[in-house]
Amino acid sequence: MAMDRAAEGRGIDWEDIHRRLAGWAAALERGWVPDEETTRRILHRRGLELAKPPVLEDDGDILEYMEFTVGQERYGFETAAVTEVLALNRLTTVPKAPSFIAGLTTVRGQVLPLVHLGRLLDLGAVPSSELRRVVVLGQAQAPGQSGGALGLLVTSIVGVSRMPRAKVQAPPSVVTGRQRHYLVGVVPPHLALLDAQRLLADPDLTVEGRSVARSG
Incomplete structure (x- = not known):
């Protein structure tokens, strides 16, 4: 069983994992940039929000x-x-x-x-x-x-x-x-x-x- 775990460890590309983690960390520091489809959905939601009439604090008078x-x-x-x-x-x-x-x-x-x-x-x-x-x-x-x-x-x-x-x-x-x-x-x-x-x-x-x- 110890030999199986060692074999599994040798099968994981730790260098690739660390590289991807470093890339994600760098992206977070730069700020998240959504893809084209996500950007379209965000702009659509914002447009709907802006199109709503302002809510008045007191609609009684x-x-x-x-x-x-x-x-x-x-x-x-x-x-x-x-x-x-x-x-x-x-x-x-x-x-x-x-x-x-x-x-x-x-x-x-x-x-x-x-x-x-x-x-x-x-x-x-x-x-x-x-x-x-x-x-x-x-x-x-x-x-x-x-x-x-x-x-x-x-x-x-x-x-x-x-x-x-x-x-x-x-x-x-x-x-x-x-x-x-x-x-x-x-x-x-x-x-x-x-x-x-x-x-x-x-x-x-x-x-x-x-x-x-x-x-x-």
Whole structure:
């Protein structure tokens, strides 16, 4: 029996085994490199994970808001308050109107007052030529009727996002003036959420008794 064990020992290529062990150790130190099929499966799993919608921490009270820019500043409204978003095509100025009243336009034959949001919020110099998008709040009225809708001139539309409402922060104390009046809260890191109903109810933003003419 001792002779059989000796024969078995002579039949094992210990040098080959040590060489393979050394190769595996070197591969582990370099980092594991999967073969082509394994790589394909890993990338497929990662793609499925990335395609999953983000899981919100609290699905009981979710804020969905539309983000837009005015100059370099970021603002938002709850999507439920936004009627539509338009490209600015025609604008008729209103004589003797406050500087933040940009003018009037028509939407499918109905009158829509337009507000220069940069001037309304005292943002400094935001050129009117940059404000080529209109965020419409409320419902437009037929000529001769008052109130009901408002168009806000903005620079660009960023998109729609969702987050737990509990994450909205209170307005900072340093915000004053009209911004404070219209501000609901802050969406981190630096988006100001505006109150659409407060804007619609503001008598300073209504334009009544004005004829609407088309202008290029």
